[in-house]
Amino acid sequence: MFIKDEDFLRDRVPMTKFEVRSISIALLDINKGDKFVDIGAGTGSISIQAALLGADVVAIERDKEALELIRKNAEKFKVEIEIIHAKAEDVLNGLEFDKCFLGGSGNEMDYIVDIVDRKLRRGGIIVANFIKLSNANKFIENMSSKGYSVATSLVSVSRMDENGLLKANNPIFVVKAVKCLEVQS
């Protein structure tokens, strides 16, 4: 049910690592039948994990190489996910969803988040991962100003290698933003 990093096909496409993936999926509180959108799906690791837990998944990815990896990984783990080759900002308007994962951020983050905010149902959840403090801060401030309930963790994981050395992964800001249930006056 929970896939190890080494079981995904990866090439040189960046991937959310096991520990942060597990936390992100749990924060998204993925349930059977959730309509879930993965923005910048990369290798598809989050998409596929969500699909295995029963979500209806749309994976959006603009990079062609990554797109092929998502297809292959979905096939490998026998899950059906809708894969869209596009920039998120060009297709989000046509979607409705309960939950959304943002695996990183380009220059268009604010613009994308504005669309996500319009399309996400009330009570819906956005989880975002950031390696850059400045982007994390921008996202937190943006979601707070939109009235979302925001919770932030900084997650640092070191893994022991075969020689017993603890090798550090980059610390990742994991941010959960929940859209408020009531319309604000």
Place this chain on the structure above:
Amino acid sequence: MFIKDEDFLRDRVPMTKFEVRSISIALLDINKGDKFVDIGAGTGSISIQAALLGADVVAIERDKEALELIRKNAEKFKVEIEIIHAKAEDVLNGLEFDKCFLGGSGNEMDYIVDIVDRKLRRGGIIVANFIKLSNANKFIENMSSKGYSVATSLVSVSRMDENGLLKANNPIFVVKAVKCLEVQS
């Protein structure tokens, strides 16, 4: 499907926190129908999360106050788990299981692990959390000497509070040990 820390009844009983709980559950690769034993179940947070994901759960706890919390939490989240009030070493021999969680360690750890090793099915998984380096190291050496495949992470999580301060949780050693499939000669 994934429970937040604040939704568990806790009192003063120690609890595996959300991020480390999510990682531990994912490392255990909890699947529907898994026979899962939670040794020193505390508030029952791991037991209940595993049950929600479909495992058949036995929670062992020797502390009476904690026992009552497990009952109440199981009721709150509407899961059926078998709760045993005992020292693990007194009841493990009567159980068969695929997966096992060790939430900490008393003086009896080596003895308990010996029994777990005998009763765990081949290919089965033990995940253990340690706050003390010495106990983590003892467990890693013990499982390695028994021929288990061992993977260790050190997980440090800081959570942002309402004032924007990153408040650190204690770093936790999260160890996964997989029992080898073949009998060693």
